[in-house]
Amino acid sequence: PDGKHGFTTNIAAMSVSAIDVATRQVRATFPVGARIEGLAVSPNGREVWVGGNESHQVYVLNAETGAVQHTIPGFGMPYRIGITPDGKTAVVSDPGAEKIHLVDVASHTVRSVIAVEAMAGSDGAVVAASPQGMTISRDGTTAFVTLKAVGRVAVVDLASARIVGMLTVGEGSDGVGYTTRVLTR
Numbered sequence: 001p002d003g004k005h006g007f008t009t010n011i012a013a014m015s016v017s018a019i020d021v022a023t024r025q026v027r028a029t030f031p032v033g034a035r036i037e038g039l040a041v042s043p044n045g046r047e048v049w050v051g052g053n054e055s056h057q058v059y060v061l062n063a064e065t066g067a068v069q070h071t072i073p074g075f076g077m078p079y080r081i082g083i084t085p086d087g088k089t090a091v092v093s094d095p096g097a098e099k100i101h102l103v104d105v106a107s108h109t110v111r112s113v114i115a116v117e118a119m120a121g122s123d124g125a126v127v128a129a130s131p132q133g134m135t136i137s138r139d140g141t142t143a144f145v146t147l148k149a150v151g152r153v154a155v156v157d158l159a160s161a162r163i164v165g166m167l168t169v170g171e172g173s174d175g176v177g178y179t180t181r182v183l184t185r
Helices: none
Strands: 005-010 017-019 025-031 035-043 045-050 055-063 070-073 080-083 089-094 101-104 109-115 131-136 142-147 152-157 161-168
Touching: 005 035, 017 035, 017 055, 035 089, 045 080, 080 131, 101 131, 131 161
Parallel strands: 035 080
Antiparallel strands: 005 017, 017 025, 035 045, 045 055, 055 070, 080 089, 089 101, 101 109, 131 142, 142 152, 152 161
16 A cells, blocks of 8 residues: 555466565565466555465465465456455456456455356357456446456446446457546547
């Protein structure tokens, strides 16, 4: 929250690096596990959440020491993670299981699982949608999750744990961001 620290997953090294932003130096490297990739930091800066693509679980690390404080099982591939601005809900995209998980941050337990149904891609063939990239609205009410295989973004209402809309984008979409400003050409 103070902008002084950053974190990165190091897939090949199976670790997380803690970075001192002011000095641009790695302050510490924490061993975690094979093929860790997705990462989010709690708004209070105390926890670093990391997705283990091979272990099928989310690791919750102490941001200062790097110690794994909790593991959350039950994922196919916890690919991307985001935490709401109020620090109450983590959203985990799971293309390995075709699901979006909503996790209670305080208890480190999954509170809801949203199944993402197969749907038609641009060629009309019905395929697994592959939920991947994800971002959360500034007010913490909505998550936007890319459905890479079908060229859409699922609009997820976090209170009801439902997909409430779809946006059409290009196939192969992964990363996603949004703005509340109106953009014109």
